[in-house]
Amino acid sequence: MTYLVNDSADFVDESIEGFVAANADLVRRVHGGVVRATRTPPGQVAVVIGGGSGHYPAFAGLVGQGLAHGAAMGNIFASPSAQQIYSVARAAASDAGVLLSFGNYAGDVLNFGIAEERLKADGIPCRCFAVTDDVCSGPADKAGERRGIAGDLTVFRAAALAAAEGKSLDAVHDFASHANDRTRSFGVAFSGCTLPGASEPLFTVPESRMGVGMGIHGEQGIEEVDMPRADDLADMLVDRLLGERPNDNQRAASPRVGVMLNGLGSVKYEELFVLYRRVSQRLEQAGLTVVQPEVGELVTSFEMAGVSLTLFWLDDALEAAWTAPATTPAYRRGGVPLEGEPRDADDFAAIHEQAAPPSSEASRSDAAGVLAVIEAIQARIEAEADDLGKLDAISGDGDHGIGMTTGTRAALAAARRAVEKGCGAGTVLTRAGDAWANEAGGTSGALWGLGLRCVGTAIGDSDSVAAAAVVQGIRDATDAIMRLGGADIGDKTMLDAMQPFANALAEQVEAGTCLREAWRHAAKHSEQAAAATAALKPRKGRAKNHSEKSVGHADPGAVSFAMIVASTATTLESIHEDVT
Template identity: 60%
Template sequence: MSPLADDPARFVEDALEGFVDLYRDQVRLVPGGVVRAVPAPRSQVAVVVGGGSGHYPAFCGVVGPGLAHGAVVGNVFTSPSTADAVSVGAAAAGDAGVLMITGNYAGDVMNFTLARDELRRRGVDAHFLVVTDDVASAPADEVDKRRGIAGDLVVFKAAGAAAAEGASLDEVVAAAEHANARTRTLGVAFDGCTLPGADAPLFTVPDGVFGLGVGIHGEPGIGEVPACTASELAGLLVDRLLQERPEGAGPRVAVLLNGLGRTKYEELFVLWRAVRARLDAAGLEVVQPDVGELVTSLDMAGCSLTLVWLDEDLERWWTAPAQTPAYRKGALPAASDAAGAGDAGRDAAVDDAWPTAPSVDDAGPRV
């Protein structure tokens, strides 16, 4: 069925207004997306994430201490504009520069590359990086062609944690690149998703099969496998990801079992039980696993499994505290939320109405 909406053409704007009203102590609207309501110190590198809507908690739900400083929000399954990325990037950036991260999709790559260049012209030290964790979308020798799916969260987390440690822009970029290089994901769909206002799903999965290798924009996957039990699915997902274990990787792994929007948490718990047994049998040591809806695809029925081969740095960044509207880990020091409260012009109240993004030429300074 089509998602609940008043006017499907305003689905994203209406959703963002509701989201920011609920979490106005944590985020505020700026043209093109959201930034932290209480900014980080100006000396901290800003991490700005983004992409189309329909993936909540990605991307606006992970803005907060220990994770992103801002999120650029496009229409459903549509890249944000260059102007939007410039606006949010400028709003989030302090004096240490900004790293912008998206999945590896043509529209995102084009618009965020242009935004990076525009920010540099304005004197902001900006860098852009894409996530490439989806093992189904290209072979191992063509990693640069792979999509970014649930592994987005891992890369965002590493970059945000490194920034919170006071790392330089080059060091934050290196942290994100290292996380991306150690992260692999494979997804499976049980049924397709439906766009707001549409009367039919983007695709359907035939009875008796699962769609294997699905993306997060309503793609039906690269193939089909016979429908199976949770234990059999766990074996399929784990065994495929283990084939891409990075050279020299140790036994400690972070794991994300991600629901794509319509799969019940109880179903994910059943699958996790089987995944954990498979990982244990492979001699892997699981570190702070996450199970739930992390990077979704509207109301798609299905899930994805992500493995991250940890080293000392990645484990520290993965387990570091974070507090956002949709994702929390550990406990932040009491003073951290107020660290940047004295930055003039960065703690304005939430706008009452959805702002119109400026063009690239007239996008204003950071707020």
């Protein structure tokens, strides 16, 4: 369990605040995470990493000379929001652009992808790379679908060296990909972990048993076996990874490998050394030369008991990256002189201008109507949060209700501030969407933040809300969510309720129906489509690993979407629709 907590809602912020205070010579805090204490030199690509909090030293502990330029950190085990990633990347970026790198999880892929698009729109070159080293999370012929676990360090190190050498953004990306292709990890778990403020563990493993291939958030593994002796576990880890040796033309007569034996939180150093004793023997017997092994806590999961082994198959370039000097709060190798100019207060000025942009009187009038809509959404989600959580727990992790509540509360607060400042209707929606994504994090936060931003952009601040603009915004949101989220109709996601709504709304408006009536009609289609997801098996997200459990139960994301558009229908009369 987590012993030292003030308020669980403040845990992440207070942890980051303490981390920065303890490492002020190396890092500075920015909205959404941390960056190096020195500016990124001109011409050097900034490597920005990130993921959910709760995995220290990943990700903040890896920011410093010779490694990452910045780290975006989300809530516990939740992806950072696109806004957090964008903010950290803006603070770290130089003229050479930004490489965003992270583990291959749905929420991270979505949020980092959205941030990439926003950075490019600002004229900042940017590329994303997702680490896929976990051999138990997918077959070798579908390695691109695997999770990223402790092996992300090898990819981050490779990207950092390429960046420090002044290579282009594309070259940095390609070298990171090369490192990922030659990194393999395999993990096991003996017990679960308890989140800050929670009374029960997030997941459990039966006493004297071991989950093989479990993820760092408790994701389902490939089997459960009796707890082995340390030597037997070492043999299991090494044998599986040797069986996944990269099949290429770079095998040397005496292959060289970087090795990481990682403790997930409760397995401490002395135990890890017992395990590594046998690991090193087996690798030597296999004819491998171990280069600068790492034994310790590299990617953790609170007090989760478990370990993972990573093999990094080296060539000359990758060995240079693996052995290069680095100085970060949690990872040090060699000595690296600080480079770049010291940061000052101007480096941390707000990236986004929060003053009200120009708007028409008609749009400002409709802004009050938009606020009423968001108030109705927040009230409906607040009332339904427990049921949404129970529905999500059937095949997911049960946090959908909490995430939606956090997001709608933040959206409402941001909308109120925007109205008070005299913003137009479009800005009220975009700021509400950004706040939703920023505070809720995870997949649902990213999707709703993206959706509101698309609709707000389409509506704009120049005129009264027009039905055609709303339809275009809904279409843009649907297309963006499908493109960036990677889901399609029939995958049992929010899209299964969203696309029928978008189609019905467009059909009605194009036929001349007023927005209020068209919306009510489309909301009914959405409700029916959400209910119909009960018959589907999930093909995306965490629920896909428990697909049979979810059959007979509607998708939580589709259900919450239908709830929101239904509650919106009752408040649209407060918006003065422009029918021209």
